Amino acid sequence: MTDIDTHALIVDGLWRRNPALVQLLGLCPLLAVSTSVVDAAALGLATLLTLLVANLAVSLLRKHISEAVRLPLQILVIAGTVTLLELLLAAWLPRLHESLGIFLPLIVTNCLILARTEAFARHHTPDRATIDALATGAGFALALLALGAVREIVGQGTVFAGLDKLTGHTEALPGISLFAAEHGLVLAILPPGAFILLGLMLALLKPGR
Amino acid sequence: MSTRTGNATHAAAALALLAGTVVIAVLLMQRISQPRIDASVSQLREQRLAEVLPPGEWDKALPGDTIHQLTDDAPTPIFRYWRDGVAAAAIMQVIAPDGYNGDIVLLIGVDAEGVVSGVRVLSHRETPGLGDDIELRRSDWITDFDTLSLEAMPRDDWALTSRGGAFDAFTGATITPRAVVRAVYRALVWFDEHSTTVFSLPRERP
Numbered sequence: 438m439t440d441i442d443t444h445a446l447i448v449d450g451l452w453r454r455n456p457a458l459v460q461l462l463g464l465c466p467l468l469a470v471s472t473s474v475v476d477a478a479a480l481g482l483a484t485l486l487t488l489l490v491a492n493l494a495v496s497l498l499r500k501h502i503s504e505a506v507r508l509p510l511q512i513l514v515i516a517g518t519v520t521l522l523e524l525l526l527a528a529w530l531p532r533l534h535e536s537l538g539i540f541l542p543l544i545v546t547n548c549l550i551l552a553r554t555e556a557f558a559r560h561h562t563p564d565r566a567t568i569d570a571l572a573t574g575a576g577f578a579l580a581l582l583a584l585g586a587v588r589e590i591v592g593q594g595t596v597f598a599g600l601d602k603l604t605g606h607t608e609a610l611p612g613i614s615l616f617a618a619e620h621g622l623v624l625a626i627l628p629p630g631a632f633i634l635l636g637l638m639l640a641l642l643k644p645g646r
Numbered sequence: 647m648s649t650r651t652g653n654a655t656h657a658a659a660a661l662a663l664l665a666g667t668v669v670i671a672v673l674l675m676q677r678i679s680q681p682r683i684d685a686s687v688s689q690l691r692e693q694r695l696a697e698v699l700p701p702g703e704w705d706k707a708l709p710g711d712t713i714h715q716l717t718d719d720a721p722t723p724i725f726r727y728w729r730d731g732v733a734a735a736a737i738m739q740v741i742a743p744d745g746y747n748g749d750i751v752l753l754i755g756v757d758a759e760g761v762v763s764g765v766r767v768l769s770h771r772e773t774p775g776l777g778d779d780i781e782l783r784r785s786d787w788i789t790d791f792d793t794l795s796l797e798a799m800p801r802d803d804w805a806l807t808s809r810g811g812a813f814d815a816f817t818g819a820t821i822t823p824r825a826v827v828r829a830v831y832r833a834l835v836w837f838d839e840h841s842t843t844v845f846s847l848p849r850e851r852p
Contacts, residue, residue: 472774498664503657510664517668521675528679531686538771593775609783623818626775 443568450572456549457580458642463549467581468631470540472592475599475612477585479533480540481578483522488550488577489570490518492558496566499559511554512545519545533602549577587634592625593618691753691768695725697782698755698764700735704728710737713847716840721754721833724844733845734758738837739768742829746821747771750780754791754833760841761798765791765830770822777822787814787823796834804831 456462463484470480494514495502502510523541526534534541544550553573558566589596598612624630692708704710710725721738728734735757742750750770755763765788767780779785790813805811806824813827837844 476774498660501660503653503660505654506657506661509661513661513664513668517671520672524672524675524679524683528682528686531683531690535769536774589775599774619817621817623776626773626818 442565446565446568447572450569450574451576451579455576455580456552456573457577458639460549460552462552463547463577464635466540466543466547467577467584468628468635470537471581471584471588471631472626473589473599474582474585474597475602476536477581478578479603480537480544481574481581483526483537483541484544484547484549484581485571485574485578487515487518487522487544487547488553488574489567491515491550491554492566492570493563494518495554495558496561496563499561502559507555507559511551511559515550515554516545530602530605532605536599536602549573584631584635584638587638588625588630590615591634592621592623592630594621694753694766694768695737695755697766698737698753699727700755700757700763702729704735705731713844716843716847719836720840721836726844735763736837736841736844738833740829740833742825744821744828745770745772745825746777746819747773750822750825750829752826752829752833754830756795756834756837758841758845759795760834760837761793761795762791762830762834763793764789765826767826772822773819776816776819779816779819780822780826785816787816788826790814791830796838804828 450456454460457464457467466480466484471477491511491514495511498510498514519542522544523534526537526541553569557569561569586596589598594616595612595614595618597610599610600606600612601608601610604610622630625634688709695708695710699708705728708725710727713722713724713726715722716724721740723739725737725739726733727736735755737753737755740752740754742752748771750772751768753764753766753768755765757763766782767788770778770780772778772780779787782788799812802810803812804827806813806815806820806827808815808820811827813823815823
C-alpha cells in the first residue's frame with residue numbers, strides 16, 4: 438500500500454499532475470526566469486528546496502494548525518524559508534543571487550508551494566509530505582529546465598552559459614556553443630517567446646496524457 | 647463558547663510561537679551571512695574599480711578617496727586617485743536609469759583630462775542573452791569606451807550607429823546600449839565642468 442502511494446505521488450508530481458505543465462501553477466517565474474539553463478536550474482532548485490522545507494514543517498505542525506489560522510501559519514513558514522534561502526545565496530553565491538533578482542523573494546508568492554502545503558502536507562505524515570515535495574518540486578524544476586534549455590539554444594545557440602554563477606567560479610564559463618549567437622532567434626529570449634514556446638510544449642505533450 | 651475562546655487562544659499562541667521562531671531563525675541567519683554579503687559586495691566593487699582605473703601605482707589603495715554627492719546631478723560616489731601627490735584620476739559611479747529593466751549601475755574611470763580609462767557595469771537587470779552584452783564577461787563592447795573623451799569624439803558620435811553614432815547596438819537590444827552610451831556621455835559632460843572642484847576638495851589623510 439505504502440509503495441503504491443509513493444509511486445503514485447512521484448508519478449503525479451513529475452508527470453500526471455505536473456504543477457507547471459498540467460496545473461499551470463507558478464507561471465510567472467516559469468516564464469520569466471527560463472531564459473537560460475543555469476538560471477532555470479537555480480530557480481528550480483530554490484523552489485524545490487523551499488517546497489521541501491515548507492511541506493515538512495507544515496506536516497510536522499499539522500496537529501497544531503487550527504483551521505482559522507492555517508493560511509497565515511503556512512505563509513509564515515514559506516516566507517521564513519525563502520528569507521533564509523535568500524540570505525544564504527547572497528552570502529555564498531552572490532552572482533547567482535544577483536542573477537535571480539526579484540524572482541528569488543517572489544518564490545514566497547509561488548502558488549505552487551501554498552497549493553502543496555494547503556492541499557497535501559496539512560493532511561499527511563512528514564514522510565508523505567517529503568515525497569510529495571520532492572516529486573512536485575522536481576516536476577516544476579524539470580519543466581523550468583526544459584523551457585530554459587529550449588530558449589537558450591534557440592535564442593543564443595548555447596547551453597549552460599554562465600555555469601560559473603552556480604559553481605562560484607570567478608572566471609566566466611561560456612557554456613557549450615552550438616552555433617553563433619547572431620543566428621539565434623531573438624524572440625525565444627523575449628517574454629512573448631516564452632509564452633509561445635510553453636504553448637508549443639503543452640501542445641506536444643498533450644497526446645501523451 | 648468557552649471552547650471557542652480556547653481554540654482562538656490556542657490558534658493565537660501557535661501563530662505567535664511560529665512567528666517568533668521564524669524571526670529568530672532569520673535574525674540568526676542574517677548575523678551569520680551579513681559579513682560575507684558585505685565582503686562580497688565590496689570585493690566585487692574593488693575588482694571593478696581596479697579594472698577601470700588607469701594602470702600604474704597610486705598613492706592610496708582602492709577604493710581611494712570617496713566623495714558623496716558633490717552637486718545635485720553629480721555621480722555618487724566619486725573615487726579620487728593621486729600619484730605622487732598630483733590628482734590624476736577619478737572613478738565615477740553613475741546610474742543609467744533608462745535601461746530595459748531598471749537601473750544599470752556603471753563605474754566610469756577617467757584621468758585628470760577627462761579621457762576614459764575604462765567603463766564597467768557594477769549591476770544591472772537587463773535581459774540575459776540580449777542586454778547583458780554590456781558585461782565584459784559576455785562581450786567586449788564595453789571596451790569601446792576606452793581612451794575616448796569629449797574632445798576626441800564630437801557630440802553626435804555619442805549615439806548608436808543606427809542614429810549615426812559610433813557605438814554598435816546588440817542583436818535584438820538597442821535600449822540597453824543606448825542607456826549606457828547616454829550615461830557615459832552625461833558623466834563626461836559633468837566631469838568636464840566639475841573636474842577642478844572634484845580634485846580641489848580636501849583630501850582625506852591616509
